[in-house]
């Protein structure tokens with residue numbers, strides 16, 4: 100199938116893009132890498148009157164360390180991160196996640212902002228960035244606002260974007276020297292979307308953790324207390340990981356199928372073991 104007809108604009112800068120988006124009154128779609136929007140256009144799942152191609156906007160390609168965080172423009176590609184063309188404040192965590200997204204051809208064009216905006220619960224950046232404590236900046240003609248990545252995903256394919264807003268940047272806090280990282284996913288085939296993701300940032304020295312269960316039909320589950328570790332986060336967190344508490348959490352999130360819960364808990368356990376290794 101081919102897309103329904105649409106008009107196409109390639110704005111010269113971010114202000115021009117925002118003006119076009121505002122003027123469209125909701126009938127336009129942004130295209131960045133086109134890796135998710137392309138198939139959706141071809142299948143006619145979306146039929147915008149106008150496509151606004153932001154892929155040439157230099158303002159959205161910047162990547163810089165500012166204070167104790169990395170600020171990545173929305174157009175930074177998965178391959179930019181995989182290849183180390185962006186600074187790394189996560190001690191390799193983001194690079195490893197990027198390298199395992201889809202296939203190289205997808206990673207060359209797919210962008211971090213596009214991945215978040217598409218809001219597929221199975222997307223790697225949603226879970227990984229939520230665990231890393233990242234925030235997104237959204238911009239419209241009215242100004243900018245910022246929110247945690249996990250709050251940006253309202254539901255499956257449902258980002259918290261208002262009309263006229265785009266994702267401008269992702270802010271990733273530096274991973275502390277004592278924080279451990281683990282990331283695991285279960286896919287039917289290498290390069291396919293995951294049907295379970297576990298992302299784990301545990302800092303035993305600070306007795307803190309950010310644990311994410313992703314690739315569920317809702318926004319990711321983010322746990323920032325010690326409930327999955329018997330009430331205490333310490334050096335022995337690997338032994339303290341409580342599979343029954345994780346299972347109960349998934350059940351209370353509405354995952355009724357015990358086999359599905361088992362897969363999610365097993366993948367999360369793998370992430371915890373990786374962090375502790």
Ligand SMILES: Cc1cc2nc3c(=O)[nH]c(=O)nc-3n(C[C@H](O)[C@H](O)[C@H](O)COP(=O)(O)OP(=O)(O)OC[C@H]3O[C@@H](n4cnc5c(N)ncnc54)[C@H](O)[C@@H]3O)c2cc1C
Nearest residue numbers: 131132133134135136201209210212213214216222223266
């Ligand atoms: C075969 C295949 C396998 C894949 N496997 C994986 C995988 O294993 N893991 C994974 O995480 N991803 C996977 N993906 C998705 C891929 O990572 C895409 O890069 C990503 O989903 C979309 O990024 P994009 O830049 O191509 O966005 P586009 O396709 O251009 O846009 C996607 C959506 O986001 C909107 N959008 C884009 N940029 C912005 C912005 N800055 N502000 C507001 N809205 C915006 C668009 O309007 C559209 O609705 C796969 C894709 C393919 C084709």
